[in-house]
Amino acid sequence: MSGEDVDEITKIVVIDSESVLPSDAAMKIYESDVDITIKETCFGTMVTGPRESVEKVVAEVRALDPNHVFVKQRGFPPGDKRRCRASRGGGPRPGFHYLRNEVATLPIISRALDEYETYNPAEKKESPDKISPSKLKDIIESEL
Amino acid sequence: MAKIFIYPTNSLILSDLVERFGHKPLAMMEKIREKITTVGVDSPPLNITPEDPKLGLKYASVEVPAGVRGRMSIVGPLVDEADAAIIVLDSASAFGCMGCARTNELTKFLARQRDIPRLEVKYPRTDEEGKDFVYQIAEFLKSLPKEEDGE
Numbered sequence: 001m002s003g004e005d006v007d008e009i010t011k012i013v014v015i016d017s018e019s020v021l022p023s024d025a026a027m028k029i030y031e032s033d034v035d036i037t038i039k040e041t042c043f044g045t046m047v048t049g050p051r052e053s054v055e056k057v058v059a060e061v062r063a064l065d066p067n068h069v070f071v072k073q074r075g076f077p078p079g080d081k082r083r084c085r086a087s088r089g090g091g092p093r094p095g096f097h098y099l100r101n102e103v104a105t106l107p108i109i110s111r112a113l114d115e116y117e118t119y120n121p122a123e124k125k126e127s128p129d130k131i132s133p134s135k136l137k138d139i140i141e142s143e144l
Numbered sequence: 145m146a147k148i149f150i151y152p153t154n155s156l157i158l159s160d161l162v163e164r165f166g167h168k169p170l171a172m173m174e175k176i177r178e179k180i181t182t183v184g185v186d187s188p189p190l191n192i193t194p195e196d197p198k199l200g201l202k203y204a205s206v207e208v209p210a211g212v213r214g215r216m217s218i219v220g221p222l223v224d225e226a227d228a229a230i231i232v233l234d235s236a237s238a239f240g241c242m243g244c245a246r247t248n249e250l251t252k253f254l255a256r257q258r259d260i261p262r263l264e265v266k267y268p269r270t271d272e273e274g275k276d277f278v279y280q281i282a283e284f285l286k287s288l289p290k291e292e293d294g295e
Contacts, residue, residue, distance in 0.1 A: 112274040
């Protein structure tokens, strides 16, 4: 591995925004003058490099649209032979399905973060109970 | 800044929310990074050493499959290290690499056994549930001490 004493980390930046595109985030990262490696993916970007540099860049990208940019650390660096599909004969990499599943939930989380400051759980509407089959039957028959 | 154990242990949403509200997520990814950058652990596609199932004996008995013990050698220390825990239930995606049901059960059990603040919520499916999800997690994280207690 890249070894040495440098504390290298990889972070995945996932973008779920209407105003910031993954390419905008990538440009922001390219603009930064730190020594990092970037890989653009369908979800956003992966940033690899010394911990401080990565955290600085990621904070800048997050600042573009704080409630719609999500970040997590990744164990393997991009292109690692144990994960990269180029060397594994294609197919999704391990961990892809989980990420895709969570990405589908991100719009809900983003909207919730937007409204977090004003959200009041006391006002939460009770979800109605399930209607009983007999009552449903009565309703259907009454409409006829 | 408290160390928060998250379950699912590789969750993007939880990892992000914990960091966003000023704490440190104890996630699987950091441990995996440590493992793969350790010299000598480089035999693809394996990323554990023969020692790991032995370390896992602290958390699971010798009768369980080595895979459970191997996983617990990574997850167990995270639970031990945590100052608080957030467990998200009903994860439809607890499959694949995450899908060892016995490890997942044991992980949740160990987190519940520890005498630390704990929040258990369900994955949101609707906007209304999402608001509640984020609100509960945010309020829980805000209730935890921000400063190091100087242990």
